[in-house]
Amino acid sequence: MxxxxxxxxxxxxxxxxxxxxxxxxxxxxxxxxxxxxxxxxxxxxxxxxxxxxxxxxxxxxxxxxxxxxxxxxxxxxxxxxxxxxxxxxxxxxxxxxxxxxxxxxxxxxxxxxxxxxxxxxxxxxxxxxxxxxxxxxxxxxxxxxxxxxxxxxxxxxxxxxxYFYDAMAPIIEGDSIDRSVVFAASRYEKGGPDYLNCPMTREEFGRFFAALTSAEIVPTRNFEKERVFQGCQPIETLAAKGEKTLLFGPMKPVGFIDPRTGKRPHALLQLRREDEGGQRWNMVGFQTKLTYPEQKRVFRLIPGLQEASFYRLGSLHRNTxxxxxxxxxxxxxxxxxxxxxxxxxxxxxxxxxxxxxxxxxxxxxxxxxxxxxxxxxxxxxxxxxxxxxxxxxxxxxxxxxxxxxxxxxxxxxxxxxxxxxxxxxxxxxxxxxxxxxxxxx
Ligand SMILES: Cc1cc2nc3c(=O)[nH]c(=O)nc-3n(C[C@H](O)[C@H](O)[C@H](O)COP(=O)(O)OP(=O)(O)OC[C@H]3O[C@@H](n4cnc5c(N)ncnc54)[C@H](O)[C@@H]3O)c2cc1C
Known part of the structure; x- marks a missing residue:
């Protein structure tokens, strides 16, 4: 026709x-x-x-x-x-x-x-x-x-x-975040204090980094060729390239002062609100394909998230x-x-x-x-x-x-x-x- x-x-x-x-x-x-x-x-x-x-x-x-x-x-x-x-x-x-x-x-x-x-x-x-x-x-x-x-x-x-693959980041329940550790601010104070920030000392980052780079990853199925889009690399893939990839990437601390110390933290994770009431928070840049138990173990090493409840864990997905x-x-x-x-x-x-x-x-x-x-x-x-x-x-x-x-x-x-x-x-x-x-x- x-x-x-x-x-x-x-x-x-x-x-x-x-x-x-x-x-x-x-x-x-x-x-x-x-x-x-x-x-x-x-x-x-x-x-x-x-x-x-x-x-x-x-x-x-x-x-x-x-x-x-x-x-x-x-x-x-x-x-x-x-x-x-x-x-x-x-x-x-x-x-x-x-x-x-x-x-x-x-x-x-x-x-x-x-x-x-x-x-x-x-x-x-x-x-x-x-x-x-x-x-x-x-x-x-x-x-x-x-x-x-x-x-x-x-x-x-x-x-x-x-078929290709993309990873997505976990979401954390707001009332499980330790507010005595995290602080609300935007980078360089641009906009309002809309993000929650988990600051890390050199030692805390070191412990987290060691756990992240040795954690178990969900294996790729045999018949699937895994090609991940550059802009959406899982956090553990970035970590495998070295500490600096995180410290100058998703965990960069520039533009923040930790109110508890008055100093810039060594590393920092940002949490972005999912809803107006702040009941759910997205781990910014933390798309991951770690196994579910490993995500809980490793991400709870981040200060402020030691008791974190996960509303949704991260995962790897097909991209067609x-x-x-x-x-x-x-x-x-x-x-x-x-x-x-x-x-x-x-x-x-x-x-x-x-x-x-x-x-x-x-x-x-x-x-x-x-x-x-x-x-x-x-x-x-x-x-x-x-x-x-x-x-x-x-x-x-x-x-x-x-x-x-x-x-x-x-x-x-x-x-x-x-x-x-x-x-x-x-x-x-x-x-x-x-x-x-x-x-x-
Ligand atoms: C896991 C994951 C995480 C992502 N994270 C982000 C992110 O954080 N930020 C970002 O900007 N982008 C992200 N993306 C990309 C984002 O999903 C897409 O860019 C956007 O949603 C694509 O819009 P779309 O309309 O093309 O497809 P979609 O929004 O996926 O809509 C496609 C629709 O088609 C329907 N559908 C599928 N097959 C059929 C069928 N056979 N018959 C009828 N209906 C069908 C589906 O149910 C769906 O409703 C992510 C993608 C994935 C897969």
Missing amino acids: GEEKFKADEVLVIGGGLAGVEAALQLANRGIRVLLREMKPVKYSEAHSSPALGELVCSNSLKAMGLGQASGLLQEEMSRLGSVVIETALNNRVAAGQALAVNREDFSKALTRRVEDAPLIELVRGEATTLPNDRYTIAATGPLTSEPMAEAISSVTGDEDL YVDGPRVLDGYLRARRAPWIQFAGQITGVEGYLESAAMGIWAGLNLALRLSGKTPDLPPEESGIGALVRHVYTAPGKRYEPMNMNFGILPPLGVRMKDKKESKRLRAERALEALDKWIATL
């Missing part, structure tokens, strides 16, 4: 995560009817547990705000493109310094309501196991795409190797994505089956924001194409344009997923010593280019 016979006013979106919700609402807001198919609560992936749409499976943070940060730039661009994820996040914020962190339950409930209230979206619960060849479809099934769908995707794209440069075009369509589009993390981006941004672009460009107006690709100078370009043109033998960072934006063309100023100029250029492009849509 040729695409010309497809209905131009109806689209199937598979997966009601961040990307699927963005894509569905972009389409519906432009008058296209959407059938949104979400497998929850009929079937859950290993990390999802709520029937609500747009579930945040790990951290509750949509990263730092402000145009000095790459994530802040992407947030701003997404807002200008009508992002429902950003709007909903802002409406459901919890205090987290400069980070856009949310109450995850309220956030997902609000996103679900937005979808349910949209007259042009029909939400259907149940797993999709095939990709149709008779209608426009956006596959937004995420890093934990169900097995049959992963097979369907492989057969459409010809991409056989869709296509080999973008070989499989996708700039509109995120499968080259071999252009009526099938992809959105979200499965396109080969990494992170909540980036995934939602790819949902916006997929929904937006499909809606415009169906109304007879093929848009230009988003400008390369913008964050969203740079991500799209990376996804379908990144060189190299094996594609690696990308998160938003200033390094993916084209250089300014002048050498700049002042990094802050360079970021500011690139953010300014990004928004200018984006606004011009939006005006053409």
Whole structure:
């Protein structure tokens, strides 16, 4: 069947995560009817547990705000493109310094309501196991795409190797944290005292480091090749590179003074609130694949966490994505089956924001194409344009997923010593280019 016979006013979106919700609402807001198919609560992936749409499976943070940060730039661009994820996040914020962190339950409930209230979206619960060849479809099934769908995707794209691995961090119950040891503050006192910080002396860090580097790790199953995304390395993998990798990485103490000693601690773990009331706290940067008993033993060596109760322990998870440069075009369509589009993390981006941004672009460009107006690709100078370009043109033998960072934006063309100023100029250029492009849509 040729695409010309497809209905131009109806689209199937598979997966009601961040990307699927963005894509569905972009389409519906432009008058296209959407059938949104979400497998929850009929079937859950290993990390999802709520029937609500747009579930945040790990951290509750949509990263730092402000145009000095790459994530802040992407947030701003997404807002200008009508992002429902950003709007909903802002409406459901919890205090987290400069980070856009949310109450995850309220956030997902609000996103679900937005979808349910949209007259042009029909939400259907149940797993999709095939990709149709008779209608426009956006596959937004995420890093934990169900097995049959992963097979369907492989057969459409010809991409056989869709699996990678990501680790996630434990969450601790607030009333089990020793408040006589931890202190509330943000690094360099930027923003409010929103984080809880566990300070460590040299000796305490030494004991913790020795335990961490000798702890038992969940073995990788034989048939699984383990490839972990660089930006999400488990804490024990970082530790194996040496103490400094922690002291200059997730446990860096700069910007903090321990009120008990009046001095900078030797090392420090930050805990970020999961909810406004502070009942649950996420161990920042402590994604791990240690066995559960070892996590409890080793993490309780951290001052302030000696009696910690874990609301959730860390674990290693599958990450499914296509080999973008070989499989996708700039509109995120499968080259071999252009009526099938992809959105979200499965396109080969990494992170909540980036995934939602790819949902916006997929929904937006499909809606415009169906109304007879093929848009230009988003400008390369913008964050969203740079991500799209990376996804379908990144060189190299094996594609690696990308998160938003200033390094993916084209250089300014002048050498700049002042990094802050360079970021500011690139953010300014990004928004200018984006606004011009939006005006053409
Ligand atoms: C364990 C883990 C931890 C992570 N931690 C972080 C983090 O801390 N910060 C961060 O920024 N990003 C994190 N990520 C990445 C983050 O999950 C994604 O970037 C984001 O959620 C992807 O959005 P998405 O819409 O593409 O997929 P998802 O949000 O996963 O949504 C996909 C949806 O599709 C549904 N689905 C799957 N298969 C089918 C099917 N066959 N039929 C119908 N529905 C289906 C799923 O139930 C789900 O609701 C993590 C990912 C994992 C796996």
